[in-house]
Amino acid sequence: MKLTRRALLLLAGGARILRPQGMASRGVKPTPRGKPSGIPFNARFTDVAEAAGLRAPVIYGGVDRKDYILETMACGCAFIDYDNDGWIDIFLLGGTRFDSPPEGATNRLYKNNRDGTFSDVTDKAGLRRTGWAVGVCAGDYDNDGFDDLFITYWGENVLYHNNGDGTFTDVTKKAGVGANRTRWGAGCAWIDYDRDGKLDLFVSNYLDFDIRRAQKPGENENCKFKNIPVNCGPRGLAPGLHSLFHNNGDSTFTDVTKAAGIADIKGHYGLTAVTADFDEDGWPDIFVACDSTSSLLLMNNRDGTFREEGVERGAGLNDDGSEQAGMGAGIGDYNLDGHLDIFKGHFTDDTCALYRNDGKGNFSDVTLGAGLGVETRFTCWGAGIVDLDNDGNPDLFLVSGNIYPEIEALVPGYPYKTPRIVFRNLGNGKFEELIETAGPGIEAPHASRGCAFGDFDNDGDIDMLIVNINEPPSLLRNDVSGGNHWLKVLLVGSTSNRSAIGASVVVSYGGRRQVQAVSGQASYLSVNDRRLHYGLGKAASADLEIRWPNGKLEKIANVRADQLVVVREGSGVIRTDRFEKR
């Protein structure tokens, strides 16, 4: 018997069609790797979490299998100086399990003991709470001098007021920022969108997820990965709707979702929310990294409303017009042109995305040209544009981890626990991937999610706090060598909101110019150290141009390197700290 041409056609049917699956992935293969640059990388990361006392696991859903998408997405974390002692503390979100919540399933606050260790002060602070926590944002909404915490949940979101004495009070109901029903709150960001000096609140919602109606693994094409039954979604599930709350100035908020035009934005699986003035018109905008749908760029109309222009401005999709699984996003100035670019992580079999800003809020996807197409193996979450080796060129950092623990035994090449990724900036618009050469903390595999960037040991570099699902977190201590200089800038608003969220600082050093912004949330549903950190390379001093949230410009010339400068709006530098060992 001979095979006919028609028979062969039948056999080959659909070979070129990508099979549906729950998460957006283009099935792309990595681009070829170039030759290693051979330039030494002077940052080295070691996981010191255990020695630092961060030993409690972050409980989140099943360990070996996850029946619902809720169990996979997990949560963020924060570097926050809740007691204003100049040492950043740690706040870790946590989840629970469907069968029965294990003991210790709670969010946790750890106080920095200033000696490389932390103490769990969760109970003392009044922050013990079990539930499916998702995102966190920190900001001083009542301008009383202490950063408050807003936490999103699958369930009801919570606003904790920082009492300034080491304790917090749940003021959700009083403040009017609860939903009074189950929603899947995800990203949140404090933002003074009307520039009245008080922080308002934006909340993105991921899914409208009803556990009673949720399909089981394998029940639908969106419940499969590589033809293996896995938890369903997000594709095929109903997207959440986002919210905006206006701060009334009396510790209460008004829901202005509809009036601000946010209610019109439908059909996006919203996650991390990052606020900054992307078009440099003096008014803060909002970028929302969205999963498997186009990401959102909400441009501020300066009249209390927003218009969504993610696709039009080039930051919503990749350059093929494909949605990507945008979970986390970092902002920074990778090419030192004084404009805020966006870096976003994505699902396995896809590249991350780097969007270059032209300064008017128009973005170009420069991922492949920047050399980032070499890595497509991992699912990436926490993301940042941060100068890890203080050479003055911001690097890119991602944490990763698969979402299907069931598949690694069945499909080779899709491990559940995967390493962290450093893309070191070569200074010519291109990046070089480093995993094995950036220290044991980078190559160690985990199923990671949230990630916060900050300097927990005040030694002049960027460390990382990372959420690992059903494991203790990682605390990556950075030990930088090579003698590069650095500068930290902490802004304190006076007429602007006290946290200075929405401010940006352009630092000029050694002929280079770099902008950073104080944002309401970043990475993956997380909060970075509010002290902006600049590597200065060999420059021993720098000039600062501060754009405050109310639009005012303040310049400070010839600031010495290797110190923290605290700048109060309108008063210049009010304090410096060289972090000398005490």
Add this chain to the structure above:
Amino acid sequence: MLTAGREALERGDYADAERLFRQQLTKTPQSAEALSDLGAVLARQEKFDEAIKTYNRALSADPKLTGVYFNLGVAYFKAGRYQAAVTPFETFLKSQPNDPRTRQLLAVSFIESAQYQRGIALLERLSKEKPDDASILFALAGAHIREGDEERGRQLLEQLDTLHLPGASVHLLQGMLYYRGEKYEDSEKELQETVRLDPKSAPALAALGRLRLRVNDDPAAIGYLEKALAIQPQDSESTYQLGVLLARNGQEARGRRYLVRAMELRANYPDPMYFLAKMDMNENHPAQAVKLLERAVQLAATTESIRFLLARAYKQAGKDDLSKAQLVEFRRLQQERLQRDRKAMDPERPDPTQSMSTDKNL
């Protein structure tokens, strides 16, 4: 005019046939026959989206044209819309319940839309009727493997050996099956064996090229595709893939030549147009990109990526209004797809973006 059109179709002059059918439709716009013929010529030119619309119009004009249901099913099938192909095939089978070709296409449509049990049941019946049909056995084996019953799949593959197919054919089929199941090592073994038995097997060499491409071995992929094309230079898909590979490995000029050749081989092939347009845009030649993409969008009107790139090309060319119009269409397509996904997941659930539920389910 219809007769002249059919004659043109018969001799392969699709442009003339299309012109004649359209001319007829200006006179009798509701002629189901003319619409059906126009659908057929559009399908021959692989303009499946347009063919589907035209067949549907023909059926609205005359729902009793049972043959059109078959053609509509095939158009959906070839466009990769397997779920949509099911209903027209089932409708056609009501009038011709034993037609083996339609039953087999329906079975494959079930399998491709993950309705494995229905597809397997149909193929089992077909296999009993035609136990020597290798394509049925093979599709059945593939369905079992994709459903997770590897053991049964392997048994059926062994059964293929008893059909006394030429050895190379069996290995080629097994290699293709493993490839589809993403079992690349097994696939490579089978395909290498095919090439050992038949060194001139262009399909095996091309499949090996695609396989090396999957595992990021670009130099080997280029080598295999070059060999395949030396044997079968008319293979438009391999020509396109080689063009892309060369372009992404620093041989832009050579890659461009292969991409142009792929377009010459298959005039209605949007993929090389898209890739060439991207190259043009990177080299800041938006006008050239616009030309290619305007052609591509005619061929694949519902392909979102082409609409998106065309919007960008218009923008780069300074045609902001045209860019905005493309983005509007792009967003519409996106929303339609998302709604389809939602319906597939939970058809009875009202759209919660219109009215949110208020119950607590913690």
